[in-house]
Amino acid sequence: MHLSRAKADPRDPAALPRLLLTVLAIVLLWPGLVLTEFKPATLVESRNLDVFARFLAGFWPPDLSSDFLRLLGRATLETLAMATAGLALALLLAVPLSLLCSRALSVSALLTGRPAWLADMLRYPARLLLILLRSIPEIVWALLFVRAVGLGPTAGVLAIAITYSGMLGKVYAEIYESVDQRPARALLQAGSSRLAAFCYGILPTAAQELTSYTLYRWECAVRASVIMGFVGAGGLGQMIDLSIRMFAGGEVVTILLTFLLLVLAADQLSSLLRRRLA
Structure with a gap:
């Protein structure tokens, strides 16, 4: 009797x-809409x-x-070069700092189950540096570097x-800690160095996720390169500003279509590499 009533009850x-x-x-969104004077009725x-x-x-x-397509091709290559070179320089700093911040290769955590307080204190400056680096938008850095090194892609x-x-x-650092830690711990227990434990214990399982996020950031860097062109950093952004x-x-519209093709190509490259690493 009770089962039939439960089945017949349509309420969610x-x-x-x-x-x-x-x-x-x-209730939480309404004050923000009022503050920004959001009035969609004006669009119609x-x-x-x-x-x-x-x-x-x-x-x-x-x-x-x-003539315009020739200039567009040069600006497109300049934008790609700016994004790729910037990301490559970022990796030179990001990889060592991520290893310093991560608890995945902590020997004290391997022995006691949790990292020692001294190890956490040593990781704190690296975390603080990462916060400082990412807290200021790239457009602000571009404005500063345009003043320092002049107009052009260097900024x-x-x-x-x-x-x-x-x-x-x-x-x-978060990806290192999210993958299976057992291979790296086994290598550390066997007397392996932390670098070897990272290369053979963590990197193989994290490679797909690392590659996917890196390519996503490269795609974001291409978009950021276009935006920074409006402040004099060259590339497609500067061409759009002048046009x-x-x-x-x-x-x-020709520049925007070119930019759309760049983003589509980056997305296809990301999908291809993810399939190869799967």
């Missing part, structure tokens, strides 16, 4: 908690729609002239290297 037992969470989210006003339509009409057709490379070293170092200032909508 989780409906009330979900409703309360939804109401709570709206006739006057704004007319202005927006005329603005979009200026973006067609794309500029496919040979963008240094800005990406500093900010992304903090991001990569933090996530790498917008000259109201050359055809050039802008």
